[in-house]
Amino acid sequence: MKTYTLAVRNAREILRDPLNLAFGLGFPLVLLFLLSVIQANIPVSMFEIQHLTPGVSVFGLSFMTLFSATLIAKDRGNSLLQRLYTAPLSSVHFILGYTLPVVPIAVLQCVICYGVALALGLEPSVNLLWAVLLIIPVSVLYVALGLLCGSVLTDKQVGGVCGALLTNVSAWLSGIWFDLDLVGGVFKRVAYALPFVHAVEMERAALLGDLSGIFPHLWWVLGYAVAVLAAAVLLFLRQMKRQ
Amino acid sequence: MEAIRIENLTKRYKNTVAVDRLTLSVEQGELLALLGVNGAGKTTTIKMLSCLTRPTDGDAFLDGKSICREPDEVKSVIAVSPQETAVAAGLTARENLELICGVHGMNKETAAAKIASISEQLKLTAVLDKKAGKLSGGWQRRLSLAMALISDPQILFLDEPTLGLDVLARSDLWDWIRSMKGKRTIVLTTHYMEEAEALSDRVAIMKDGRLLLCDTVEGIKAAAGTDRFEQAFVQIVKGAEQ
Numbered sequence: 001m002k003t004y005t006l007a008v009r010n011a012r013e014i015l016r017d018p019l020n021l022a023f024g025l026g027f028p029l030v031l032l033f034l035l036s037v038i039q040a041n042i043p044v045s046m047f048e049i050q051h052l053t054p055g056v057s058v059f060g061l062s063f064m065t066l067f068s069a070t071l072i073a074k075d076r077g078n079s080l081l082q083r084l085y086t087a088p089l090s091s092v093h094f095i096l097g098y099t100l101p102v103v104p105i106a107v108l109q110c111v112i113c114y115g116v117a118l119a120l121g122l123e124p125s126v127n128l129l130w131a132v133l134l135i136i137p138v139s140v141l142y143v144a145l146g147l148l149c150g151s152v153l154t155d156k157q158v159g160g161v162c163g164a165l166l167t168n169v170s171a172w173l174s175g176i177w178f179d180l181d182l183v184g185g186v187f188k189r190v191a192y193a194l195p196f197v198h199a200v201e202m203e204r205a206a207l208l209g210d211l212s213g214i215f216p217h218l219w220w221v222l223g224y225a226v227a228v229l230a231a232a233v234l235l236f237l238r239q240m241k242r243q
Numbered sequence: 244m245e246a247i248r249i250e251n252l253t254k255r256y257k258n259t260v261a262v263d264r265l266t267l268s269v270e271q272g273e274l275l276a277l278l279g280v281n282g283a284g285k286t287t288t289i290k291m292l293s294c295l296t297r298p299t300d301g302d303a304f305l306d307g308k309s310i311c312r313e314p315d316e317v318k319s320v321i322a323v324s325p326q327e328t329a330v331a332a333g334l335t336a337r338e339n340l341e342l343i344c345g346v347h348g349m350n351k352e353t354a355a356a357k358i359a360s361i362s363e364q365l366k367l368t369a370v371l372d373k374k375a376g377k378l379s380g381g382w383q384r385r386l387s388l389a390m391a392l393i394s395d396p397q398i399l400f401l402d403e404p405t406l407g408l409d410v411l412a413r414s415d416l417w418d419w420i421r422s423m424k425g426k427r428t429i430v431l432t433t434h435y436m437e438e439a440e441a442l443s444d445r446v447a448i449m450k451d452g453r454l455l456l457c458d459t460v461e462g463i464k465a466a467a468g469t470d471r472f473e474q475a476f477v478q479i480v481k482g483a484e485q
Contacts, residue, residue, distance in 0.1 A: 013331060078330075
């Protein structure tokens with residue numbers, strides 16, 4: 001009940017911010033439309049709808065990091081967390097309260113993305129269910145990044161780090177907008193050492209129904225999700241003690 | 244009967260002693276004002292008593308429960324209205340109150356009854372369905388107090404409750420605080436002399452983390468040999484510097 005109360009409050013704060021809706025939902029959809037129009041005029045295999053949509057749905061999750069980090073950082077800044085820390089709540093209530101509501105929002109964002117892609121010509125198939133299912137571990141990774149950043153940064157810093165840095169890093173190093181083989185070398189090795197490209201390739205494989213192709217990407221995503229979540233929990237607890 | 248017993252409570256940060264061996268007790272239903280200039284240790288004391296900050300040394304007992312060993316039990320009998328207005332800006336006033344009811348484990352019916360009652364007491368009914376972030380500073384402070392009170396705490400900490408409020412809003416809050424006297428134990432921090440004088444049963448004067456004197460307003464005036472409270476405060480604080 002206590003976790004639910006916190007989760008409802010956090011979901012309301014995120015969903016009621018028009019900027020969140022504009023960026024979290026609007027921006028990925030605009031990208032889908034725009035790149036589909038480009039693809040219709042000048043065919044580029046990278047922007048074929050079945051290739052593009054998994055990437056855009058993963059890219060959209062970087063806004064979930066921004067939303068959750070901003071919310072936590074703002075709560076820390078305006079003393080609301082201080083008030084809640086004096087209530088009979090445990091650290092588990094706080095961590096679940098901040099992470100649980102963002103995961104369904106992220107999944108909903110993914111569902112809408114695939115829904116729009118269907119309208120733009122994506123072939124309907126049961127593989128869409130796999131793609132939506134596999135977005136869950138990716139969402140956990142992005143939400144954990146939000147918890148981590150929100151625990152150590154101020155709300156102004158969050159804007160720079162999550163709003164600019166993370167969205168760019170996750171865009172450039174994910175193979176969504178260009179083939180990483182075109183750059184190759186260190187750039188490609190760095191990209192494959194990070195989880196973003198693995199998340200995109202896992203989604204692409206799922207959408208094609210190539211279930212064996214989701215490996216080893218799923219392990220990379222799960223590994224990063226667990227590691228980042230563990231770090232985020234430790235840093236959240238540390239700032240809680242520092243109150 | 245003692246509601247709060249503080250024994251040698253100390254908080255050190257590296258080379259700074261924020262609170263230095265504070266020993267004090269507060270009776271049930273009493274309103275104690277912690278008075279001091281900036282950096283006196285008032286807010287740190289409140290943070291330790293409300294289990295936000297762990298003391299470096301010493302202990303305090305709230306309703307007989309130790310802040311060091313039984314923080315969860317302490318949290319179930321206290322509420323804090325922090326120095327800054329602590330409301331969820333994107334929620335309505337009603338949703339803010341529901342949030343606090345929820346984290347205290349109240350069911351929907353109890354929460355609705357509590358919200359109706361506290362809104363009437365603090366005249367919040369007219370703004371219940373407005374977003375907290377859109378309310379004026381005075382209304383936000385009133386909502387913040389309602390959020391502190393809605394869990395029906397035995398001990399209430401008010402950290403600079405009237406800071407930044409205009410004269411009318413301050414007067415309204417003073418009336419409300421007076422109406423609470425005797426019903427709950429209240430610890431209030433302030434650096435407004437007139438606030439401490441008007442509201443408190445006893446005043447504890449702090450400086451550099453140390454308790455200089457704790458007495459009634461009249462007792463403090465008598466100790467300083469003056470009939471003006473502000474002058475008495477200045478004399479006591481300056482006397483401690485020499």
